[in-house]
Amino acid sequence: MARSSGSFWGRWGVPIVLGALALVMIGLVAVALGVAVGWIPWR
Amino acid sequence: MFVQQILPFLSTAVMAPFVVAVARRYLERRGAHLLLWGIGLAMFGLGSFAEAYLALAWNPWIFRIWYLFGAALNAAWLGQGTVYLLVRRRAVAHALLVVLALGSLFAAYLMLTTPLDPAAYTPGRPISEQYREIMPPRAPVRMTTPFFNIYGLLTLVGGALYSAYLLWRRQTFPNRVLGNVLIAAGALAVAAASTLTRLGLGQFLYLGELAAATLMFAGFLLATQRPAAAPAPQRP
Numbered sequence: 001m002a003r004s005s006g007s008f009w010g011r012w013g014v015p016i017v018l019g020a021l022a023l024v025m026i027g028l029v030a031v032a033l034g035v036a037v038g039w040i041p042w043r
Numbered sequence: 044m045f046v047q048q049i050l051p052f053l054s055t056a057v058m059a060p061f062v063v064a065v066a067r068r069y070l071e072r073r074g075a076h077l078l079l080w081g082i083g084l085a086m087f088g089l090g091s092f093a094e095a096y097l098a099l100a101w102n103p104w105i106f107r108i109w110y111l112f113g114a115a116l117n118a119a120w121l122g123q124g125t126v127y128l129l130v131r132r133r134a135v136a137h138a139l140l141v142v143l144a145l146g147s148l149f150a151a152y153l154m155l156t157t158p159l160d161p162a163a164y165t166p167g168r169p170i171s172e173q174y175r176e177i178m179p180p181r182a183p184v185r186m187t188t189p190f191f192n193i194y195g196l197l198t199l200v201g202g203a204l205y206s207a208y209l210l211w212r213r214q215t216f217p218n219r220v221l222g223n224v225l226i227a228a229g230a231l232a233v234a235a236a237s238t239l240t241r242l243g244l245g246q247f248l249y250l251g252e253l254a255a256a257t258l259m260f261a262g263f264l265l266a267t268q269r270p271a272a273a274p275a276p277q278r279p
Contacts, residue, residue, distance in 0.1 A: 036189035
């Protein structure tokens with residue numbers, strides 16, 4: 001894996017993508033928890 | 044509406060070879076994680092097939108299969124496969140599997156005892172948009188799905204992201220890094236679509252499922268790709 005390549009995205013692209021996906025996961029878990037405990041109304 | 048009817052057929056067409064590929068890998072290599080992924084993917088495929096069927100005709104058993112396997116259980120069983128792959132203490136993985144199996148049996152019981160209203164079914168309308176009218180309001184089985192899906196999200200997506208991070212840190216197998224990213228993205232696509240469905244926006248579910256099936260299959264193929272063989276030594 002060319003982690004040490006010179007460009008910003010070559011070095012940080014993977015952790016940024018992983019972090020973004022983790023944020024989406026946390027958001028979806030939060031919504032699901034809100035639905036489960038009744039804080040978020042669902043149909 | 045025509046596209047909405049086609050999407051579940053496409054998802055089923057993607058899921059069938061995906062299930063076969065995972066089953067073949069299990070038969071070659073064994074491993075509880077592969078077996079559980081195969082079970083989870085088979086549930087996903089059954090859910091897609093049930094959607095395709097319900098786009099054309101009503102059947103209460105197909106509806107129950109759709110809700111139980113397609114909406115409630117498949118993510119959690121896929122995630123359980125990842126638990127077996129990543130958790131080193133087997134006793135923990137076994138205990139979680141027992142809880143998941145008992146919870147799944149309870150959800151199946153609730154689904155089987157849920158009265159359905161066939162008169163509320165409209166052919167040609169996506170089942171994700173009309174299932175609320177077919178099931179009673181606040182049906183107990185619907186209370187269970189967020190718990191299965193939270194477990195599935197955390198284990199399947201969290202496990203794929205964790206694996207991708209470890210592989211990236213080690214600077215080995217870039218194909219596996221990308222494969223795990225695709226698996227995580229696919230699982231998030233269907234999770235987001237399921238969440239929107241829960242909030243009353245069912246029109247995105249079929250697209251999310253097709254995206255999930257395609258991304259996860261591509262991710263699986265990439266992650267299990269054999270590394271390129273080292274070049275043969277040159278003879279002088």
